[in-house]
Amino acid sequence: MASITFSINGREQMFDGDEDMPLLWHLRDEAGLKGTKFGCGIGQCGACTVHVDGEAVRSCSLPMASLDGANVTTIEGLAQGDKLHPVQEAWIEEDVPQCGYCQAGQIMATAALLKSNPNPSDDDINEGVTNLCRCGTYHRIRKAIKLAASKMQQA
8 A cells, every 4th residue: 555645725645544445535534624525425416526636526436546646626725715716706696505515516516617618608517517406506506607707707
């Protein structure tokens, strides 16, 4: 078992445990970052979405072995100090969450989409943000994505 070195939200980490353990459990149980949620456990719902090297990934199905040298960003690391990310601002302005459980994953998926596609169409959103919301706040999510895209273009 080799030592895995990577960063979480800009802080270097060393991991010497079970290389098959999903990143989600390291984040929640070992790193103490509770914003990333467990939903389905099979990478379908997206509640566990984080960024690995800037790409949105489902952390419940990503083994620790795949992270050597990687940069992981969680919902706790999306803001820059006290300055919220434009997606977080849009989520607040559009009052998106109902129960809120899936929203960290929704925000992370949206931030990655807008990084690669700053002006997504409805089809782009449908293809790029496949996270599930049990409360069905999809209309508010779509409005917030468009607001965040506008904010990012103005910045």
